[in-house]
Amino acid sequence: MAGRKDELAERRFTKLVDQLKAMMTAGLKPEYRGFYGQLILTHDAVIELGELADLRRAARAAGRRLGWRVRTHVADNGTLFIIDDRDPPQEIRQLAGRRAAEAVSAVITRAQHEARMFRTSQPITRPDDRDEGS
Numbered sequence: 001m002a003g004r005k006d007e008l009a010e011r012r013f014t015k016l017v018d019q020l021k022a023m024m025t026a027g028l029k030p031e032y033r034g035f036y037g038q039l040i041l042t043h044d045a046v047i048e049l050g051e052l053a054d055l056r057r058a059a060r061a062a063g064r065r066l067g068w069r070v071r072t073h074v075a076d077n078g079t080l081f082i083i084d085d086r087d088p089p090q091e092i093r094q095l096a097g098r099r100a101a102e103a104v105s106a107v108i109t110r111a112q113h114e115a116r117m118f119r120t121s122q123p124i125t126r127p128d129d130r131d132e133g134s
Contacts, residue, residue, distance in 0.1 A: 013058060021062035035088035036096055037068055043078030
């Protein structure tokens with residue numbers, strides 16, 4: 001009976017590794033050639049997938065299949081972060097740096113635009129527009 005239980009546990013674990021590998025692969029950007037991989041699982045997803053220790057072990061196994069050096073971290077709210085901690089080649093680092101700078105620039109530009117729109121939509125008050133009865 002114990003052998004059957006172990007076989008069932010091993011099949012479940014293999015299925016979990018395959019599932020995590022698919023999720024980890026889905027998040028990869030082709031232009032980064034497999035680097036900068038990450039998977040973030042919410043607390044609810046962690047509960048749905050199984051025990052935290054099993055998930056971390058399965059993430060490391062899935063990462064080995066992908067060639068990742070996996071690092072996991074659990075946040076206080078139960079979110080599980082699975083991260084590829086390899087050092088990417090210089091050209092991939094430069095590309096990722098440019099993409100990050102472009103994203104930050106877009107956020108700043110949008111915030112400046114929204115602030116400008118907010119300022120111009122406010123009614124203009126002049127000192128001589130005060131209550132004339134006083």
